[in-house]
Amino acid sequence: MSKNLVIVESPAKAKTIESYLGQDFTVKSSFGHVRDLPEHDMGVDVEHEFQPSYEISSDKMKVISELKKLAKDAEVWLATDDDREGEAISWHLKEALGLPDDTKRIVFREITKTALQNAISSPRTIDADLVDAQEARRILDRLVGYELSPVLWKKIRIGKTNLSAGRVQSVAVRIIVEREREIDAFKSKSSYKVTARFDLGNGKVLNAELARNFANEADAVQFLEKCIGAQFSIKNLEVKPAKKTPAPPFTTSTLQQEASRKLSFSVAQTMSVAQRLYEAGKISYMRTDSTNLSEEALDKAKQQITKEYGNDYYHKRVFKTKSESAQEAHEAIRPTDFSTLNASSDRNEQRLYELIWKRAIASQMSDAQLERTTATISISTTSEELVAQGEVIKFEGFLKVYMESSDDEGDEEQKGMLPPLNINQILKLSDMKATERFTRNPPRYTEASLVKKLEEMGIGRPSTYAPTISTILKREYIVKEDRQGTERDFKEITLANDEIKSKINKEIYGSEKAKLFPTSAGMVVNDFLVSHFNNIIDYSFTASVEKDFDHIAEGQLPWRQMIKDFYTPFQKKVAEAREEAIDRSLTSRELGEDPATGKKVSVRIGKYGPYVQIGDVEDEEKPKFASLQKGQLMESITLEEAFELFKLPRQVGIFEDKELIVNIGKFGPYVKHDNKYFSLARTDDPMAVTEERLIEIITEKRQQDSNRTIKEFSEDAEAKVLNGKYGPYIAFGKKNVKIPKGTDPAALTYEEIVKLAAETPDKPARRGAKKPAAKTPEPKVTAPKPDAPKAAVKKAAAPKATAAKTAAAKKPAAKKATKKS
Numbered sequence: 001m002s003k004n005l006v007i008v009e010s011p012a013k014a015k016t017i018e019s020y021l022g023q024d025f026t027v028k029s030s031f032g033h034v035r036d037l038p039e040h041d042m043g044v045d046v047e048h049e050f051q052p053s054y055e056i057s058s059d060k061m062k063v064i065s066e067l068k069k070l071a072k073d074a075e076v077w078l079a080t081d082d083d084r085e086g087e088a089i090s091w092h093l094k095e096a097l098g099l100p101d102d103t104k105r106i107v108f109r110e111i112t113k114t115a116l117q118n119a120i121s122s123p124r125t126i127d128a129d130l131v132d133a134q135e136a137r138r139i140l141d142r143l144v145g146y147e148l149s150p151v152l153w154k155k156i157r158i159g160k161t162n163l164s165a166g167r168v169q170s171v172a173v174r175i176i177v178e179r180e181r182e183i184d185a186f187k188s189k190s191s192y193k194v195t196a197r198f199d200l201g202n203g204k205v206l207n208a209e210l211a212r213n214f215a216n217e218a219d220a221v222q223f224l225e226k227c228i229g230a231q232f233s234i235k236n237l238e239v240k241p242a243k244k245t246p247a248p249p250f251t252t253s254t255l256q257q258e259a260s261r262k263l264s265f266s267v268a269q270t271m272s273v274a275q276r277l278y279e280a281g282k283i284s285y286m287r288t289d290s291t292n293l294s295e296e297a298l299d300k301a302k303q304q305i306t307k308e309y310g311n312d313y314y315h316k317r318v319f320k321t322k323s324e325s326a327q328e329a330h331e332a333i334r335p336t337d338f339s340t341l342n343a344s345s346d347r348n349e350q351r352l353y354e355l356i357w358k359r360a361i362a363s364q365m366s367d368a369q370l371e372r373t374t375a376t377i378s379i380s381t382t383s384e385e386l387v388a389q390g391e392v393i394k395f396e397g398f399l400k401v402y403m404e405s406s407d408d409e410g411d412e413e414q415k416g417m418l419p420p421l422n423i424n425q426i427l428k429l430s431d432m433k434a435t436e437r438f439t440r441n442p443p444r445y446t447e448a449s450l451v452k453k454l455e456e457m458g459i460g461r462p463s464t465y466a467p468t469i470s471t472i473l474k475r476e477y478i479v480k481e482d483r484q485g486t487e488r489d490f491k492e493i494t495l496a497n498d499e500i501k502s503k504i505n506k507e508i509y510g511s512e513k514a515k516l517f518p519t520s521a522g523m524v525v526n527d528f529l530v531s532h533f534n535n536i537i538d539y540s541f542t543a544s545v546e547k548d549f550d551h552i553a554e555g556q557l558p559w560r561q562m563i564k565d566f567y568t569p570f571q572k573k574v575a576e577a578r579e580e581a582i583d584r585s586l587t588s589r590e591l592g593e594d595p596a597t598g599k600k601v602s603v604r605i606g607k608y609g610p611y612v613q614i615g616d617v618e619d620e621e622k623p624k625f626a627s628l629q630k631g632q633l634m635e636s637i638t639l640e641e642a643f644e645l646f647k648l649p650r651q652v653g654i655f656e657d658k659e660l661i662v663n664i665g666k667f668g669p670y671v672k673h674d675n676k677y678f679s680l681a682r683t684d685d686p687m688a689v690t691e692e693r694l695i696e697i698i699t700e701k702r703q704q705d706s707n708r709t710i711k712e713f714s715e716d717a718e719a720k721v722l723n724g725k726y727g728p729y730i731a732f733g734k735k736n737v738k739i740p741k742g743t744d745p746a747a748l749t750y751e752e753i754v755k756l757a758a759e760t761p762d763k764p765a766r767r768g769a770k771k772p773a774a775k776t777p778e779p780k781v782t783a784p785k786p787d788a789p790k791a792a793v794k795k796a797a798a799p800k801a802t803a804a805k806t807a808a809a810k811k812p813a814a815k816k817a818t819k820k821s
């Protein structure tokens with residue numbers, strides 16, 4: 001056996017490292033964290049200086065046992081990631097394996113032979129300050145979640161699962177909720193933008209615009225009237241040199257933002273793909289808030305640039321990190337070898353690698369040299385002037401490789417080059433238009449722009465952004481989805497041939513792509529927390545907590561003191577909130593009265609989500625219920641919109657002597673026909689979909705299903721040979737069975753598929769294989785049953801755990817360990 005045992009977090013990383021270190025080293029993986037606070041207990045003794053009780057995860061007992069055996073006769077090197085979380089994992093490994101305090105700890109920011117050799121030659125011991133900082137974060141987050149969540153269960157009785165709150169996740173939800181309310185309160189204003197086209201002959205056109213907009217139609221028309229019969233000429237030509245400078249190399253957050261814009265990756269997907277590239281030794285460590293590059297990396301970038309593009313394209317730059325904390329201020333994300341252009345056969349890995357490569361290379365390239373021309377056009381009948389602008393690239397510089405994207409949805413396209421012009425040149429007007437334009441509401445957040453906002457506010461760190469967003473999506477406090485826009489009219493007034501004409505055009509506005517929307521549940525929880533725990537989810541407070549963690553990591557602040565300063569006032573707030581009466585206004589709102597019955601109409605949120613209700617449970621006649629549609633919120637739905645919801649389910653027509661019933665179920669709008677269910681498309685409005693469209697949906701689905709079935713068997717209706725996403729397969733009861741290579745699917749006998757099914761384990765044999773549509777169960781309608789509000793109250797009244805359960809109230813389990821102070 002090897003004399004040296006190196007322990008890392010992941011198997012992929014272990015494999016790459018072992019290939020560099022040679023036969024004297026055995027590299028093993030801990031498969032991530034090995035110990036944590038207990039799952040069903042707070043695990044923090046608040047009565048004894050917040051002493052944590054850790055336990056080895058049940059799925060890691062075997063891993064720890066194997067590592068102990070290997071460590072007995074070897075020198076151990078702890079090689080977890082070079083950040084606070086990695087430092088904490090090393091400490092937990094030391095404790096779980098019973099290693100001495102002077103166990104060697106090695107760190108590196110890239111998995112290359114040189115980096116590993118440097119790390120081996122200069123080991124250190126575990127940094128207690130970094131461990132304390134990570135431990136403080138973990139304990140504080142546990143205290144907040146464990147104390148706040150039971151208060152939510154008791155005071156806000158909604159949803160099928162227990163509600164939760166978190167120090168950072170609740171702030172992220174608050175940001176999204178407040179933006180939604182900004183949008184809801186926004187009042188769009190219209191104005192008129194004037195543009196003109198001039199015919200220069202020989203197919204050349206000059207486009208110009210007025211520098212200001214007109215507030216109303218009358219002013220715009222008055223201006224166009226002034227231009228009737230006017231002479232237009234070039235008053236001035238101004239040519240100025242300009243330049244564009246490349247962006248710095250990627251940090252974690254800027255990589256997440258750019259991968260979202262350019263590759264349409266989610267934040268979690270970006271981190272997952274980057275992790276694989278790092279573990280394969282292709283990029284430097286992907287959790288960083290530094291924009292710095294090492295001297296070695298700068299030299300390698302210079303070699304690649306001068307080799308591929310020439311000396312004129314090289315310009316050395318040293319970027320300074322903007323983040324005050326910069327807890328991982330080592331290096332930006334970059335390729336480990338700039339000469340490597342193809343890093344992976346996996347499409348997404350290669351795409352992300354190319355993005356990282358281009359950004360890092362571009363950061364060391366010359367500025368792009370531009371020439372910007374501005375032409376001022378005089379109008380003989382008014383002092384107003386038109387302006388035409390153009391831009392030409394004189395030297396590409398870094399633009400040869402890379403151009404940064406922007407979150408600004410209002411960005412204009414790159415201006416083109418102006419045609420040749422001369423001062424005093426007379427211009428022939430083709431047409432002039434005054435087009436109605438509308439101010440736009442603040443944009444909703446994407447995952448990437450939310451990360452950017454959190455980073456700007458100093459909330460969270462590189463390692464926390466992805467899990468924070470994943471958590472609030474999983475909890476359904478927010479949803480990420482596309483939404484269709486709305487059609488509106490706009491006016492266009494045109495001057496051509498000395499005649500003014502006006503017409504009404506139509507446009508779609510407000511369409512959304514992969515945006516984050518708050519749910520009614522998210523808004524209710526947010527409002528409760530803002531009302532009772534405003535200091536906990538206060539932006540500046542949350543940012544100051546992050547700085548406290550930084551001070552702990554620097555050895556400037558004892559972690560127990562920091563937790564105590566937080567917990568004392570927090571616990572008092574929790575106690576006050578427990579004693580307060582339940583605020584029903586958070587979970588219900590009166591909309592008005594039903595003119596037909598005189599009964600109260602209200603909107604509420606319960607076990608199955610938000611719904612509208614006519615009547616009360618105390619009434620002799622049971623209330624009527626209807627679920628809110630996608631995109632509708634408790635706080636903004638109107639009485640008129642509520643009445644529309646009671647039109648579902650609606651009978652739309654008859655097809656093949658069977659009714660067509662449209663409704664909304666758990667998985668969205670659908671049509672029921674002959675006891676079978678067919679999903680409507682996203683573009684289909686269940687309130688307006690026509691009989692013809694429903695027949696089209698049913699016919700298309702039947703055609704798909706018929707093409708999917710290769711063979712059926714009279715011996716068993718549950719046995720079929722089907723076409724799946726990855727080719728033919730056998731659906732045998734609940735099993736999906738592979739078909740051996742070289743076998744004709746259509747020629748299979750019933751006896752053969754029975755044999756193949758018997759040889760297949762009780763799990764799907766093919767990813768993505770699906771059951772026949774005929775077996776799909778009825779979609780679950782989300783409208784609550786008449787007793788739904790009561791059921792929701794009963795469930796919320798019996799939370800699994802209470803804040804009174806603390807580690808102090810229980811003796812530690814045998815496998816628990818406590819960190820010595």
